[in-house]
Amino acid sequence: xxxxxxxxxxxxxxxxxxxxxxxxxxxxxxxxxxxxxxxxxxxxxxxxxxxxxxxxxxxxxxxxxxxxxxxxxxxxxxxxxxxxxxxxxxxxxxxxxxxxxxxxxxxxxxxx
Amino acid sequence: xxxxxxxxxxxxxxxxxxxxxxxxxxxxxxxxxxxxxxxxxxxxxxxxxxxxxxxxxxxxxxxxxxxxxxxxxxxxxxxxxxxxxxxxxxxxxxxxxxxxxxxxxxxxxxxx
Numbered sequence: 518x519x520x521x522x523x524x525x526x527x528x529x530x531x532x533x534x535x536x537x538x539x540x541x542x543x544x545x546x547x548x549x550x551x552x553x554x555x556x557x558x559x560x561x562x563x564x565x566x567x568x569x570x571x572x573x574x575x576x577x578x579x580x581x582x583x584x585x586x587x588x589x590x591x592x593x594x595x596x597x598x599x600x601x602x603x604x605x606x607x608x609x610x611x612x613x614x615x616x617x618x619x620x621x622x623x624x625x626x627x628x629x
Numbered sequence: 630x631x632x633x634x635x636x637x638x639x640x641x642x643x644x645x646x647x648x649x650x651x652x653x654x655x656x657x658x659x660x661x662x663x664x665x666x667x668x669x670x671x672x673x674x675x676x677x678x679x680x681x682x683x684x685x686x687x688x689x690x691x692x693x694x695x696x697x698x699x700x701x702x703x704x705x706x707x708x709x710x711x712x713x714x715x716x717x718x719x720x721x722x723x724x725x726x727x728x729x730x731x732x733x734x735x736x737x738x739x740x741x
Contacts, residue, residue, distance in 0.1 A: 526669065551729045560633075560719055560732030561672075606671060608729070616660070616723065617730065621671035 520544045521609050523620035531628050536594040538623050540607035543588065547609040551617070552581060552592045555604045564605075565592070597627045632656065635720050635733035642707070642714070642740050650705045650736045652720035658731070659724065661703040665689060666717040666735075675718075678703055707738060715740050 522541045530536045540550075548569040553561035567574040567581045567590070574581050580593045594601055604624050608617040633654045642648045654661065660679050664672040674687030678697040692711025697703055703722075707714045717737050721730035 523671075553729070553732075558638075558717075558735065558737070560635075560721070560734050561730075562732070563729035566729060616662070616677070618674075619664075619672040621669060 519621070520547075521607060521618050521620040523605075523607060523623050525623050526621070527624040527626070529626045529628060530597050532599055533596045536592075536597045536601065536625055536627065538592040538594075538605050538607075538625065540590045540592075540620055541588060542590075542609050544609070544611060544618075545588070546611040547618075548612060549610040550581070550583060550590050551608045551610075552579075553606045553608060553619075554601075555606060555622070561606055594625075597625075599627045599629050601625060602627050633720055633722055633731055633733035635718075635736050638734065638736060640736055640738045642738060644740055645709045647706055647708050648714075648738065650707065650718055650720075650738070652703045652705065652733060653701055654703075654720075654722045654731070654733075655701060656722055656724070656731060657700070658722035659700070660722060661697070662721045662723075662730065663687075663693075663695065663703070663705045664719045664721065666719060672719065675705065714738055 551566040552564040554564050555561040565579050583590045604622045606622045607620045636651045662677045663675040676695040678684035694706045719735045720733040723730045
């Protein structure tokens with residue numbers, strides 16, 4: 518039972534365009550959401566987060582949007598750069614001791 | 630520099646052998662976690678520990694064991710009971726969700 522779902526295993530975008538990565542969740546107790554970026558053979562690195570009391574959080578080229586009623590969040594990268602090519606994981610927390618539940622990831626490829 | 634060190638980066642094991650993966654952090658984080666990554670399945674939680682001398686099973690603990698004798702160290706033993714041990718293993722630590730987890734660079738275990 519996947520509580521955090523990333524339904525697109527891969528996404529390709531042209532350099533300079535917008536990348537939109539999507540994530541859906543089923544657990545209504547989730548109240549904090551994070552995005553991680555992962556290169557091959559490396560550990561994930563924290564990118565951006567959002568609390569359920571907000572619907573948008575922005576950090577430079579990265580913006581995360583949260584739609585609580587739809588249980589959906591998205592990560593927008595504008596403009597996309599070739600160095601953004603990586604696997605992006607969304608993660609959610611319900612505040613319990615086990616902390617984060619991860620999605621299956623989306624491979625983003627930014628074409629030059 | 631503070632961080633998490635996982636060793637070795639690559640590990641080969643013969644069937645029927647136990648093997649221990651090392652995870653050390655100097656971030657003074659209380660919580661530590663072990664995840665397994667398989668293609669298309671994202672990150673699955675094996676074990677986690679909130680404090681020294683205490684740890685909890687995650688979603689896929691069967692065939693694995695851990696110890697937490699020191700705050701800095703959280704080794705994972707992959708036992709011969711683990712049916713499909715070949716995977717990429719990630720260790721993480723956290724002090725709270727605001728900045729997410731800090732991950733190590735991972736250990737790729739291959740059973741030969």
